[in-house]
Amino acid sequence: MTSILCIGAGPAGLTAAYELVRHKQSVTVLEADSRYVGGIARTIQESDEKGKFCFDIGGHRFFSKSGEVVALWNEILDNQMMKRPRKSRIFYGGKFYPYPLDLIKTLQNLGLIESALCGLSYLKARVAPTPNPKTFEQWVSNQFGVRLYLTFFKTYTEKVWGMSCKDISADWAAQRIKGLSLSSAVKNAALRTLGLQGKSKIKTLIEEFLYPRLGPGMMWEVAAQKIDAGGGKVAMGQRVDSLAYDVGKQEWRIQARSDSGTLMTHYATHVISTMPLRELVHAIEGAPEAVRHAASQLLYRDFLIVALVLNDKKVFDDNWIYIHSPEVKVGRIQNFKAWSPDMVSDPKLACYGMEYFCFEGDGLWNSSNPDLIAQASEELVKIGLAKPEDILGGYVVRQPKAYPVYDQVYESHVAVIRAWLEEYCPNLQVVGRNGMHKYNNQDHSMMTAMLAVKNILAGKQEYDVWCVNQDAEYHEVDSSGSSHGAGGERLVPKGVA
Numbered sequence: 001m002t003s004i005l006c007i008g009a010g011p012a013g014l015t016a017a018y019e020l021v022r023h024k025q026s027v028t029v030l031e032a033d034s035r036y037v038g039g040i041a042r043t044i045q046e047s048d049e050k051g052k053f054c055f056d057i058g059g060h061r062f063f064s065k066s067g068e069v070v071a072l073w074n075e076i077l078d079n080q081m082m083k084r085p086r087k088s089r090i091f092y093g094g095k096f097y098p099y100p101l102d103l104i105k106t107l108q109n110l111g112l113i114e115s116a117l118c119g120l121s122y123l124k125a126r127v128a129p130t131p132n133p134k135t136f137e138q139w140v141s142n143q144f145g146v147r148l149y150l151t152f153f154k155t156y157t158e159k160v161w162g163m164s165c166k167d168i169s170a171d172w173a174a175q176r177i178k179g180l181s182l183s184s185a186v187k188n189a190a191l192r193t194l195g196l197q198g199k200s201k202i203k204t205l206i207e208e209f210l211y212p213r214l215g216p217g218m219m220w221e222v223a224a225q226k227i228d229a230g231g232g233k234v235a236m237g238q239r240v241d242s243l244a245y246d247v248g249k250q251e252w253r254i255q256a257r258s259d260s261g262t263l264m265t266h267y268a269t270h271v272i273s274t275m276p277l278r279e280l281v282h283a284i285e286g287a288p289e290a291v292r293h294a295a296s297q298l299l300y301r302d303f304l305i306v307a308l309v310l311n312d313k314k315v316f317d318d319n320w321i322y323i324h325s326p327e328v329k330v331g332r333i334q335n336f337k338a339w340s341p342d343m344v345s346d347p348k349l350a351c352y353g354m355e356y357f358c359f360e361g362d363g364l365w366n367s368s369n370p371d372l373i374a375q376a377s378e379e380l381v382k383i384g385l386a387k388p389e390d391i392l393g394g395y396v397v398r399q400p401k402a403y404p405v406y407d408q409v410y411e412s413h414v415a416v417i418r419a420w421l422e423e424y425c426p427n428l429q430v431v432g433r434n435g436m437h438k439y440n441n442q443d444h445s446m447m448t449a450m451l452a453v454k455n456i457l458a459g460k461q462e463y464d465v466w467c468v469n470q471d472a473e474y475h476e477v478d479s480s481g482s483s484h485g486a487g488g489e490r491l492v493p494k495g496v497a
């Protein structure tokens, strides 16, 4: 029987293994982390004398247009996911703006003069847009006008990415914000203010989502248990650091290292990799210099979360608040009890996730945990969401490579790597977020994993995983009423002719 090895036990690797077990294939998953499965979608569990606290690496909503993905989530958790309402606001200039935007509150917060100036700057952008926008700044300014770009997009985007909006490719704006124009945002805000719902749901305006009772990690822990129970194997604490293909045997040799440095060797006819593309290329023996160079140019944005534990004074019930204000470094604040009450064991306590976007090795990343907890506490008080005496402590989790960066050159580097993998690495498929260097949600990772499995089962490259269309996933119906993909579901690529 074919032996298959999945690198990484995040949503993509576990989806692939789950599907392979379903089809009675022999599969092993190697996961670098020794404690958690779920990758970036894991749920941290901490306990101390105050109780038990569960928190995500950023809140993880479960939402997909793909019927296949939703069916798999429901199957794994036996339909036990909760339906949660979304509440989120933007904090900017000392004011909270409901998000998705509420027209009256937004106009009240902006004031008469600023609202009029925003309108004029929008008209200017309509009359004289930047032709062929290349940067995020140009794309969003064209879409909303410069003034609204400055209020609602610039500071938060620059916090998240740590780079000027002038240096961010317009691709990403087009991918994330496609379908949302000022007129559609105003129409939605007006309908919401009047208590009426617009018919068309736009990706960034989703108001309800699914969530496992104990966070996203619950989904992936159960998936791993079911893989093990079905005859597969999820091996923890094994970081893959070299791969070599034996042409004669038509087999991959994979070496993985434990935390203590012990080297383990595995053999497989097929490999499905979700490890970062940059690291994969460097791990493959014999990768040519040009390809290694391309891989070295792929960049990432990193992330850390300070989960503060505090007396619950019920100051806010949002799932999260976007912090656009430049006076504080925190980018977003999660309220994990609003995601699921079971995330905090003691009902008198709350757990707020203070999210910081950073680069591995920068000042924030290298700050000590006590310093980060002190800084997060200070910022929470400054924003007005807690009193110092109510903050009881906190935990810090650092997440390297949280976001693959879309700069002006990443596409050409990915193209070089992709062409080489396709020609010289038989039976090796890359899937998932960092696996493909695609800034996407769990459902995209899962869909690429499902297609990779279909290819293995078919014995040929029937599907091109690179054709899974991340834009279409939440854009079910366009203005003409036609849908993308069968039944308005995520666009799934046709087989390669």
Ligand SMILES: Cc1cc2nc3c(=O)[nH]c(=O)nc-3n(C[C@H](O)[C@H](O)[C@H](O)COP(=O)(O)OP(=O)(O)OC[C@H]3O[C@@H](n4cnc5c(N)ncnc54)[C@H](O)[C@@H]3O)c2cc1C
Pocket (backbone or CB within 6 Å): 007, 008, 009, 010, 011, 012, 013, 030, 031, 032, 033, 037, 038, 039, 040, 041, 057, 058, 059, 060, 061, 062, 063, 238, 239, 240, 241, 274, 275, 276, 279, 303, 402, 403, 431, 432, 433, 434, 435, 440, 441, 442, 443, 445
């Ligand atoms: C702040 C934040 C918020 C998010 N919110 C949402 C959301 O609301 N909804 C949503 O659907 N998605 C969300 N996402 C995206 C989601 O986390 C990812 O799409 C998803 O986790 C990607 O799954 P993956 O399996 O492709 O990769 P990962 O989750 O990155 O998993 C890869 C796994 O591979 C392991 N690994 C890496 N290198 C090696 C190696 N050399 N050897 C062995 N194992 C290795 C890692 O430890 C990890 O477990 C969010 C992401 C972030 C950063």
